[in-house]
Amino acid sequence: MFKSYPLISRVILVVLLPLLVILIYGVNHLQASLPPLKGQLKAPWLSANVKVYRDQNGVVYLDGSDDQDIFFATGVVHAQDRMWQLELQKRMAQGRLSEVLGRDALGSDIWIRSLGIYGAAEQAWQNLSPEAKKSVTAYVAGINYWIAQQTVYPAEFTLLDIKPQQWQEIDTIAWVKMFALNLAGNMNDEIRNYIAAQSLPEKQLTQLFGDITSKFSIAQYSEFNQQPTLVALENVMRRNSQLQKQFNFGGQYVGSNAWVISGKHSKDNMPILANDPHLGLQIPSYWYALSQQGEHLSAKGMGLVGTPLIIFGQNDHISWGGTNMMADVQDLYFETLNINQKGLYESGSSWQPLGERIEIIEVRADTPELLNKRIKPVKINVRTTERGPLISDIKQSMMHPVSLKWTGLDPDDTSYEAFFKLNYANNWSSFENALSFLVAPALNMLYADTEGNIGYAGAGRIPIRAVGEGVIPLPAGRVNTDWAGYIPYQQMPKLYNPESGIIVSANDGLLFDSYPYFISHAFAPSYRSQRISDLIKNPERLLTAKDMMSIQGDTLDLEVKKLLPLAQQIQPQNEHQRQALELLKSWSGNMSADSQAPSIFIVWQREIRKLLLKDELAGFWNQQGQLDILQDIASTLPLTTVVELLQHPQWCVDSATNSSSDNCQQLINKAFKKALQVLSNQLGEDIAGWNWGELQHTEYAHTPFSHIRVLDGLFERRAPAGGSIHSVNVAASYYDKSQGFVQNFGAGMRQIIVMGDPEQHFYMNSTGQSGNPISEHYDDMVMKFSRVEFERFDAEPSQLAYVELIAGD
Template sequence: MNNKFPILKRFAIAIVLPLLLLLAWVFASASRGLPPQRQVVQVPGGGLVNIERDEHGVPKLTADKDEDIYFAMGYVHAQDRLWQMEMQRRFAAGRLSEIFGKTLLDHDSWIRTLGLRRSAESAYASLSAQAQRSLTAYAAGVNAWLCEEHALPFEFTLLAVRPEPWTELDSLSWSKVFALNLAGNSNQELGKVVAARYLSAQQLHFFFPGNDDLIATDEGQIASGSLASLVTFLETLRRDWQIGGREVGSNAWVIAGRHTLDGSALLANDPHLGLQLPSTWYPVVQHGKNLRAQGMSLVGLPPVIFGQNGKIAWGGTSMMADVQDFMVERLDPADANRYLADGAWMPFERRTETIEVARDFPSLLHQAFKPVRIEVRETRNGPIVSSSLAQKVDQPMSLRWTALQRGDRSYESWYAVSYSNNWATFRASFRNFVAPALNMLYADRDGNIGYVGVGAIPIRLKGDGSAPVPGWDRQYGWQGQIPPDAMPSLYNPPEGYIVSANNRPVDDSYPYFISNNWASSARAERIRDLITQSVSAGRKLTLADMRTIQIDERSLSARHLVPVLTAIKPNNEAESKALVSLKGWQGDMVASSSQAALFNVWMRHLSEVLFSDALNEDWIHREQQQFVRTVLSQPTIEQIERALTDTTSTWCNRRAVESADRSCERLLRESLGRALAELTRRLGNDQAHWRWGDLHQVLYAHQPFSGVRGLSKLFERRIQNVGGGPDSINVTGFSVDETEGYIGHFGATSRQIIAIGHHRVAHQYMNSTGQSGNWMSPHYDDMVKSFTVGDYYSLNAGGLK
């Protein structure tokens, strides 16, 4: 062959051989960066930490001092997740443009304007000396690993990045991003103003509940024509970085010892966030002098966030509280450097932020960019965010957000809860917690259970925060926050169990406003149903029952809607078969279900004909129109049911004859026809062989290489043939790709179930991807399949359960 194809020979020598040598070097370097199964690490000052990893790479840390455990947390996080930490640090500091160039200037400008790092500085100064030392020890552990000059993860090499020393502020800044992810309604609040241009008052309230009075004011109208760029950016933040969105939430429940087989209290928890690889969570076991915590830590922070310490167990869900308000500011006509506040003109606080921007690729062929300087203005309400983007928003607006308040001691709570030993100390540990607002669930070894809402939730004298308000009027400002003792709370309720699934935790008698944007009650109702079935039958519950509940895929809202769907008259045999198959379906979103495939595809097309098709084209304001179409194309199942059955609904006419353009019957049949056409195209003619799993996959995206052709398959993971729906307990928030199908981007990111009693503590878990962020590690993705099928491991004991 060498004589016959001399060009191929030269190609092999010039291209293929160097490429193979490069790959060999990469593999060797990456392998050298993998941690050993057992090691002893020296801590500055003379202490030693023993690190012992189980067969899944999960470390048990043992030391004589608690601070040494936090040092080891930094060390093992750096060992396993250094690139993730680098991305988190740059995200929180607004420094992504230094690597990725001008395309991320809007992101960096937004984060710099929010001032997350400045807020972290204030937070650090407010912490106790012990909490500060834990952060300092953690940073020292990260830097100790860096100083040992291990081979860096492959991402650093590809992007020519060198990690800087870690600091305490890097950790606290990322805790602010975690709070931002669960902050709630910023996109809803701005989107409401934009949507008000196109929807009637009744239609607006259908998608955006709450007080609409201010939408019609001059201030609201001025803002409505210029907010689309800001709203579009926030949507990009959700789509590309999994920050925010209605899918963010969690399931958690606790069961008292009197309902369990051995008298141990049970706790189950599975946080719902954007799916990514590696996972947001890092399971760990911590054994220090006084510290005995184990469970899920957040990468970048030293404590266990959700877990147990042998005396109590704790988990959490997002409270869905409205903790952000956009304030429309009024400028002085004579001096734009001043804004109105209670009848007086006040000067803005100002600072200048400098953003370094990487050259376009390939860098050798492009000139360097000058650093971009942005001026940040702040009012008494918060930073002016409407001028943070390259595409300016005309109406100046500030953002008031609880996480930006000075002296935020939220980290103190995460640090303190690991040392709590009863209900009183557990509640006390969260008294100073600010953000994010959470439902915290509790169980202890005496069989007790409890729930408490934690976080700063503002009290508003006027308005409910569902739309921007006049920033110059103190009546629309915040009048303090709900006192800790007045937050929702339960301890040993009569039924013997507590369920939280982002549903409303209070009834109408509760005196304070929390939110207008609760999740569907379907998940909470299903969890309660499954628990109640056992309790009513007198059957004692076990960890196996908790596993069954956590991976349950029945959608109660889908089951409720089925009778409405199947009441229509079919047009042909295919529609008749489809409707017959749905009758009696219980809403099970299992991968093998043909009904689940039909239902989910039908919901896609039904939402289009009900909502999106009712919107007229507006070519002048296409950016705004596109946002409104996005809102209308993503209704909940409960919203679809209301649109079809509520006598006051304007989306379709229940009383019109079938042939009428907007009759509910006609729209149902039209959307069914579209759904059957799509299913036939994707899955064939035989309805009996349709399967939801053949349409539905889950994507664990990698930042940034999921967006790079040629590298995406190496770094990301796609799991085919999965079940679940948007409001089943095993939840999946998916979007539709015309080529690839229904792709899940949000869902459970880890699972824990804990039995805690005097005679035993059993702790089972599963992470969504794997322990390592190094793609050469056997633990990069070794939990993905186990997580998908609902297997569990025992923490600190190994073994599949």
């Protein structure tokens, strides 16, 4: 062969063979970055030995006689399995990603530094009890112990030519704040509302936003209604969007599903709790499956990497799960600066000095570094008022800068304490007491115990506003628009052993019916909670964990029924359209991956939105930033609103022809025709090949290598996806011409707990237990998760192989 094909032989010998040798050497070298599975390791920090068991999925079971030793061992296994994730999270919370990722991460760093996440974490640390602090200190010691033990680190460190830095106690508290930031998006809503109120006529506002429009009044704030203000708000929104796109932070209806049923509905005659938190999707997952057995600590479930605690799970007495309350805990304010004396802002009848600090951000040179100039450190001046940081300063200073007030920046934050105490709670009273320490995020927490009780408690600080309901930015200074305090914890919503024996939470407002305090205007529609309740209540038999699994995998979208009747009015023009229409007309709304109807419906409604809203909205602004924001409003309108707009012919007029004959039915027909063209181009002419799972896939993005060709295939993972934004099995996706619909938001893990039975604690992580790409557990749960399969915690881990951490020198 080599004589016959000399060119191929040269390529093999000169290029491919050396690459293969390097690859084999690299993989063998990186094997040393994996955790040991047997043997002993000396750990002088410990007071007594700890056994580290690992099952066939790489899930860890820690067994020791001292709780602090267990927290230390948790730090060890987190570092063993998720070292790059820890490094990334630490740098993200400190605003130091640019040091390793370069100028692409600079916007994120500026934003996090402007918010003052790390400084707020330093303040929060001072408020923790000695016991809570000890747990963090032990965890940090465990992480740093493993960093010091290792000479070979995961591939990301090699490729970026860096080494992991020591973890600090504040890093853990800062990550709790980042978790809270991930769940708080109210400032984005205020910006959207304000720009919409500035840009659109009142009639259109009412049709788009409904009753809430009455709270958009901005006439009395005319001095702030200027172009620099809009530009500043656009910049804030752009920074938020950058964080969301780069790191899958935030998103629409960021939340979860959780429900609990009492023993009267259960075949085992005991409560069953189910939970699947929804966040931006990534590899590795935010979550880490873990069992901890110490002197007093006996918890298992899903921990959050960066903390030593089980965030959602169970101990020997109770189980707990949670969802995002969707509470409005962020407000924006227009501040007034003193034009005669620099550095003062208006506060009531006086002028107060701005808080100021200089932040210096080191930025790595572009790749290849040898061929590019060193980038000078970026210096930013962060200013604050009594309400919070001036977040408009990220781009420019102005006469009326915008400040942010957010519960997550409260100096007396004790949120870590709440999660710490939850792990030790043994009844409803101690569960409630633990949650009284929660500041941010605001959560709906569900409860079950071994005595057969179930309950729900709202937790986290919810502001009581002196003026308004946090719908748009308000002026600060002259008028009292500040917060008047928080809803007292004793008056937060609660349920205990309801007569129905069922509690469902899915980010909607149903648990707050008749509640006297304002919580939010950003609740998710009730489609998911309604579907969950229907599936629980309808069976004429007692329910099992298997039934809960089926519910978590349910892909019926109840919102579909709002628009689907319009398909009945379409007259097919050819056989292709007739086949597609027949599929829609006989379709139940199930967004299953192996069905063609979801593909037709989703693309059709997308085309309706584009035709319906592009002309009506595009004529009312000149700035691209405002255009982007209002187009975002259009793309996320509920289908009920879309259907209502289709009842008004003025929304259906084509601006190119200005013809009233181009009515709404013609628009619907045109959108349907265009949808079939899009699908034919994307998936081919044969409708049988238009399965939703072919058009939509889940993307588990890796930071930073999903953004680098060749490396993306090594680090990123994908799977076919069913579901939609309103199905119980949530799938929120964006459209890409080359890829179809890319799901970047959904359940990050699933968990089902049958109380009183250690054999029935089921779970599945979305990617795998490890964050190390050469580990077999890096992605071994991806397809299992896609198929809604489950593993269970081992009730007898002592039968597994283990590594023993040996105390003493």
